[in-house]
Amino acid sequence: MRQATLLITMFAALTSTAAPTITDIMESLDGMDCFNGHARFTVSLPQLTDDVVYDIDMTQHKMPADTLSGYGYLIDWTLTGREEPVKGFSAYFTGNHYRYSGERLQEYHIDYDPIPFVPALTGSKRNKGVHLNAQFVNILPFSVADELRRMVSDSAYTVVFHPDTLVSGRRVSVVSSVMRLNGSVAMEAEYVFSHEGNMPVRIRLENNPGAVSEQSVAVDYSNVEVSSRCPEMSEQYLMELYPTVFERFRQSNFRIENLPGSRLPGFALPTTTGERYSRRSGDAFRGPTVLVLLEAGSGFTPQVVSAVRDAVDGLPYPADAIWAFADNNVDAIEAVIPGLRPGEHVLMSAGPLVRDCGAASLPAVIITKADGVVADVLIGFNKDLASDVIQKMALLK
Numbered sequence: 001m002r003q004a005t006l007l008i009t010m011f012a013a014l015t016s017t018a019a020p021t022i023t024d025i026m027e028s029l030d031g032m033d034c035f036n037g038h039a040r041f042t043v044s045l046p047q048l049t050d051d052v053v054y055d056i057d058m059t060q061h062k063m064p065a066d067t068l069s070g071y072g073y074l075i076d077w078t079l080t081g082r083e084e085p086v087k088g089f090s091a092y093f094t095g096n097h098y099r100y101s102g103e104r105l106q107e108y109h110i111d112y113d114p115i116p117f118v119p120a121l122t123g124s125k126r127n128k129g130v131h132l133n134a135q136f137v138n139i140l141p142f143s144v145a146d147e148l149r150r151m152v153s154d155s156a157y158t159v160v161f162h163p164d165t166l167v168s169g170r171r172v173s174v175v176s177s178v179m180r181l182n183g184s185v186a187m188e189a190e191y192v193f194s195h196e197g198n199m200p201v202r203i204r205l206e207n208n209p210g211a212v213s214e215q216s217v218a219v220d221y222s223n224v225e226v227s228s229r230c231p232e233m234s235e236q237y238l239m240e241l242y243p244t245v246f247e248r249f250r251q252s253n254f255r256i257e258n259l260p261g262s263r264l265p266g267f268a269l270p271t272t273t274g275e276r277y278s279r280r281s282g283d284a285f286r287g288p289t290v291l292v293l294l295e296a297g298s299g300f301t302p303q304v305v306s307a308v309r310d311a312v313d314g315l316p317y318p319a320d321a322i323w324a325f326a327d328n329n330v331d332a333i334e335a336v337i338p339g340l341r342p343g344e345h346v347l348m349s350a351g352p353l354v355r356d357c358g359a360a361s362l363p364a365v366i367i368t369k370a371d372g373v374v375a376d377v378l379i380g381f382n383k384d385l386a387s388d389v390i391q392k393m394a395l396l397k
Helices: 002-015 022-031 141-153 235-241 243-249 301-313 330-336 351-356 385-396
Strands: 034-044 052-062 071-079 086-093 096-101 104-109 120-122 125-127 157-167 170-181 184-194 200-207 215-227 267-270 276-279 289-294 320-325 344-347 364-368 374-379
Touching: 022 141, 022 170, 096 235, 104 243, 141 157, 141 170, 141 184, 141 200, 235 243, 267 351, 289 301, 301 320, 301 330, 301 385, 364 385, 374 385
Parallel strands: 289 320, 320 344
Antiparallel strands: 034 052, 034 215, 052 071, 071 086, 086 096, 096 104, 120 125, 157 170, 170 184, 184 200, 200 215, 267 276, 289 364, 364 374
16 A cells, blocks of 8 residues: 555656746757757658658757857768768858768858858748758757747747647657648648657658648657767867868868969869860969859859959959859859950859869959969958959059
């Protein structure tokens, strides 16, 4: 009898524990100093026989002084189900973002170009910045907290909260939501959190349910650990974790900021008219030349083109301009380069040149002497770009 009484007392104490609120869950997801966990990320599409499955190891650490995010992270992912698994990673810390995928290492550094990190409206969607749009960032705890806040404050969502229920015999909290656009269901979501620390257990998303474009996403968390301290993130730390990536896919092992004083790399790229523009590293130009690395779809590209053209017009000598677009959409390129002018060359598919120049982000303006040696580099767009180009190029004659 005494043992039975004890068991009843223990059960009553367990079940009387106050269930968390959605605010409690969001604060827990935001509040931890260091989070480590594993997730299996599964994508199911009606037109695919097999699911697409990723195994993900992730770390999130709090950085209160960081105004861009407030958090640093490392996401290491593997695409499974193939003879040779495909691997990649994304990392962010104190204004530095790295992402590796498809044998390409991309780098973004706010000290060199803040524009990619700045939130902006792109059409009807809000771009959070390059560091928050990386693959799988949305399953990190702080991103899940942001998504919960968005759902409960957006009238497009109907949210139902189950603070205390059982899933597979485990006490959990469940947030279910339905998003409707123009009267149709655009997404159904379910977020499951443990009662031990309000940590994520499972996420289920149904995008465009019932439509041809239907997509199901399942995220199952495991090996979740919370601690008071994460390893200090730095470039050196990443280089030690991924030595082969940095040795093989960090082009020329330098950044574009180190290019002045070196010869411009050689390249052979197609023009928008179907021809090919080629030069070797040792080749000279007919005079001082400005090489502009850019993307046709970037919001600042028209302003960059206008500023550089104004600068060339303002020089006391004739100078050439080479517009090298990383993309290959001829219509989009020609839309931002209206009417080819004397001394101009428009190139596309310039990704290899962007990497060889060490450009982590675009646009980038490379000012080159007639002998092919780089004199200076300007990164990003600002309202003084035209005068900056004039000032630096005027010194070359």
